[in-house]
Amino acid sequence: MNVNELLSLKGKVILITGGTGLYGRPMFEALAEAGGKVITASRSLESAKQVFPELQNAGLDVHAMQVDQADHDSVLKLKNDIVKQFGGLDVFVNNAVARPMRKYADPLEAFTESMRINATGMFDITREMADVIAQSGGGTIINIASMQGMFGADFSLYEGTEMDSPPDYHFHKGGMITLTKYLARKLAPKKVRVNCISPGGLYGGQPETFIQKYAKKVPAGRMAGPDDIKGVVVFLASDASAYINGENILMDGGMHA
Numbered sequence: 001m002n003v004n005e006l007l008s009l010k011g012k013v014i015l016i017t018g019g020t021g022l023y024g025r026p027m028f029e030a031l032a033e034a035g036g037k038v039i040t041a042s043r044s045l046e047s048a049k050q051v052f053p054e055l056q057n058a059g060l061d062v063h064a065m066q067v068d069q070a071d072h073d074s075v076l077k078l079k080n081d082i083v084k085q086f087g088g089l090d091v092f093v094n095n096a097v098a099r100p101m102r103k104y105a106d107p108l109e110a111f112t113e114s115m116r117i118n119a120t121g122m123f124d125i126t127r128e129m130a131d132v133i134a135q136s137g138g139g140t141i142i143n144i145a146s147m148q149g150m151f152g153a154d155f156s157l158y159e160g161t162e163m164d165s166p167p168d169y170h171f172h173k174g175g176m177i178t179l180t181k182y183l184a185r186k187l188a189p190k191k192v193r194v195n196c197i198s199p200g201g202l203y204g205g206q207p208e209t210f211i212q213k214y215a216k217k218v219p220a221g222r223m224a225g226p227d228d229i230k231g232v233v234v235f236l237a238s239d240a241s242a243y244i245n246g247e248n249i250l251m252d253g254g255m256h257a
Ligand SMILES: NC(=O)c1ccc[n+]([C@@H]2O[C@H](COP(=O)([O-])OP(=O)(O)OC[C@H]3O[C@@H](n4cnc5c(N)ncnc54)[C@H](O)[C@@H]3O)[C@@H](O)[C@H]2O)c1
Pocket: 017, 018, 019, 020, 021, 022, 023, 024, 041, 042, 043, 044, 067, 068, 069, 070, 094, 095, 096, 097, 098, 117, 121, 144, 145, 146, 147, 198, 199, 200, 201, 202, 203
């Protein structure tokens, strides 16, 4: 088959959670630019409405729905709405994250809240969307983890700033990477592939001292930009990656090479 056809997402119905966020937006765009019919779902429809005119003017087939992934009824409603409106689902990009914990010393309640959304809720929406994909004849799930789910934090990066690398984040992102491998085996009989992307830090809004220190640690000499994730998510969503399953792609500019 021609490689452009293999990489095309034409005819695929794709759901991305948090598709208007920092990494979500370029993935949302890329999946639609590659020909997909792409739905973003997050807690607020308002943020979707802000980016829609630009995307629709560019001729992209984009849609918005509402979900709170920490609320089982809301996840089931999204599942039903997708089936009703689109007839099924081919690809799920599991991208949403909540950050209730900011620092190591934050109260335990912040850790518990993080698990409610980023562990239990994340698993719930993954299992329900896997079910729709299986019923639609098969497809793929792409989990968005983080390099921080693979490695301990480099705390020297945060010196001289108010920033920290919170422990819940390392915990649930590490879990997501292992869950990817579990689900790849569990869902293979249903023709659902499950892969993961572990990005490094995306440039934008960090203190200058952090940005400079970070850039020095990366062979690429910079933080990630929005275009860096576009190709890898389209590849994993497409039939070009049909023989890749249970994989975690580290996208860190060579930081851990
Ligand atoms: N930004 C980075 O530097 C970076 C680095 C590595 C990995 N990542 C990963 O990339 C993904 C996107 O990160 P981001 O920085 O773009 O995040 P972001 O904070 O910009 O966006 C997160 C999105 O998740 C949604 N969300 C939060 N709680 C939700 C819930 N309960 N139900 C439904 N939606 C919910 C929010 O509404 C928002 O749209 C995350 O999985 C994150 O861990 C980000």
